[in-house]
Amino acid sequence: xxxxxxxxxxxxxxxxxxxxxxxxxxxxxxxxxxxxxxxxxxxxxxxxxxxxxxxxxxxxxxxxxxxxxxxxxxxxxxxxxxxxxxxxxxxxxxxxxxxxxxxxxxxxxxxxxxxxxxxxxxxxxxxxxxxxxxxxxx
Amino acid sequence: xxxxxxxxxxxxxxxxxxxxxxxxxxxxxxxxxxxxxxxxxxxxxxxxxxxxxxxxxxxxxxxxxxxxxxxxxxxxxxxxxxxxxxxxxxxxxxxxxxxxxxxxxxxxxxxxxxxxxxxxxxxxxxxxxxxxxxxxxxxxxxxxxxxxxxxxxxxxxxxxxxxxxxxxxxxxxxxxxxxxxxxxxxxxxxxxxxxxxxxxxxxxxxxxxxxxxxxxxxxxxxxxxxxxxxxxxxxxxxxxxxxxxxxxxxx
Numbered sequence: 133x134x135x136x137x138x139x140x141x142x143x144x145x146x147x148x149x150x151x152x153x154x155x156x157x158x159x160x161x162x163x164x165x166x167x168x169x170x171x172x173x174x175x176x177x178x179x180x181x182x183x184x185x186x187x188x189x190x191x192x193x194x195x196x197x198x199x200x201x202x203x204x205x206x207x208x209x210x211x212x213x214x215x216x217x218x219x220x221x222x223x224x225x226x227x228x229x230x231x232x233x234x235x236x237x238x239x240x241x242x243x244x245x246x247x248x249x250x251x252x253x254x255x256x257x258x259x260x261x262x263x264x265x266x267x268x269x270x
Numbered sequence: 271x272x273x274x275x276x277x278x279x280x281x282x283x284x285x286x287x288x289x290x291x292x293x294x295x296x297x298x299x300x301x302x303x304x305x306x307x308x309x310x311x312x313x314x315x316x317x318x319x320x321x322x323x324x325x326x327x328x329x330x331x332x333x334x335x336x337x338x339x340x341x342x343x344x345x346x347x348x349x350x351x352x353x354x355x356x357x358x359x360x361x362x363x364x365x366x367x368x369x370x371x372x373x374x375x376x377x378x379x380x381x382x383x384x385x386x387x388x389x390x391x392x393x394x395x396x397x398x399x400x401x402x403x404x405x406x407x408x409x410x411x412x413x414x415x416x417x418x419x420x421x422x423x424x425x426x427x428x429x430x431x432x433x434x435x436x437x438x439x440x441x442x443x444x445x446x447x448x449x450x451x452x453x454x455x456x457x458x459x460x461x462x463x464x465x466x467x468x469x470x471x472x473x474x475x476x477x478x479x480x481x482x483x484x485x486x487x488x489x490x491x492x493x494x495x496x497x498x499x500x501x502x503x504x505x506x507x508x509x510x511x512x513x514x515x516x517x518x519x520x521x
Contacts, residue, residue: 143386143387143390144387146383146386146387147383147384147386147387148383150379150383150386150402151377151379151380151383151384154378154379154383154402154403154404154405155379155405156405157405157406160401160402160403161401161402161403162399162400162401162402163386163400163402164399165390165393165394169397173399
């Protein structure tokens with residue numbers, strides 16, 4: 133089971149992405165509407181993966197990224213930034229603040245490729261993290 | 271007449287009686303539905319007028335009304351808003367009473383997430399934490415299912431405990447050809463004595479809050495229409511769970 137925390141102030145995007153991710157039977161989705169709430173929720177009950185929008189009220193994505201990476205309860209959680217901006221300085225700042233991956237939101241209604249990328253990221257991450265010995269068992 | 275014939279005659283009589291009662295019930299139900307439908311239709315316009323004209327009064331005559339007048343006017347506006355909600359809910363009742371309409375194969379994640387998106391203001395207002403773990407499809411009406419989740423999640427948002435951050439979980443499991451979905455909260459809960467009555471319309475309980483008193487009645491009517499048993503588990507001061515037993519629709 134993968135527990136995902138999706139953080140976005142745009143409810144339509146949040147709903148569409150949640151629905152697309154829940155197509156995978158091993159996914160459980162939690163939601164937060166701003167960076168502050170995300171940091172609190174993640175610290176209280178750490179998810180496996182955080183998907184974070186950048187432009188949000190109260191606490192934006194970059195500040196939330198910093199907060200999550202500073203807290204010892206949440207610093208190990210991989211964070212995927214998912215935002216509508218493909219500006220070079222946004223991408224740069226997100227990676228400097230230790231995001232694991234940077235994705236741009238789809239411009240159409242089709243969220244399936246985004247959901248697949250997020251799911252694949254987690255699955256591959258698990259495989260690479262597994263010790264060599266287990267890899268060799270048939 | 272031997273014993274078997276007597277039994278047959280009795281059975282026939284009971285059948286006829288049952289059929290008669292069921293026809294009478296169906297007629298009464300249809301009459302009720304027509305009346306609800308008519309009332310909803312005729313009440314909408316006057317309530318809209320009250321809202322429009324009170325808004326105009328507030329906008330254009332605020333100075334003449336003064337603070338006291340404005341405060342009184344806002345009572346009227348508030349009452350009109352409540353009335354308009356009640357009429358919208360009565361509309362749902364009338365739709366639900368129409369009985370089963372087309373059954374669709376409905377994707378659970380889509381409907382649950384759409385309900386959450388529509389409830390965003392209420393979710394933000396109380397700072398609720400929502401977790402969704404539902405997959406696959408169920409056999410139900412799409413619009414009806416959205417209404418069911420809007421009412422159940424909306425209820426969970428309304429009945430939070432003071433000083434406790436609301437946590438709502440929507441979890442589904444597949445059991446044979448059924449799909450069981452639980453809408454769980456950590457709210458005030460329902461007293462054991464009130465549980466048998468939670469689906470009754472206009473039923474108010476010790477710790478009732480703002481609402482039209484029709485939300486859960488609508489949920490049950492829709493659940494009945496689509497052959498979906500519904501149950502409640504609750505511990506006062508801990509939380510409640512509404513459990514829906516859907517016919518699975520996953521291909």
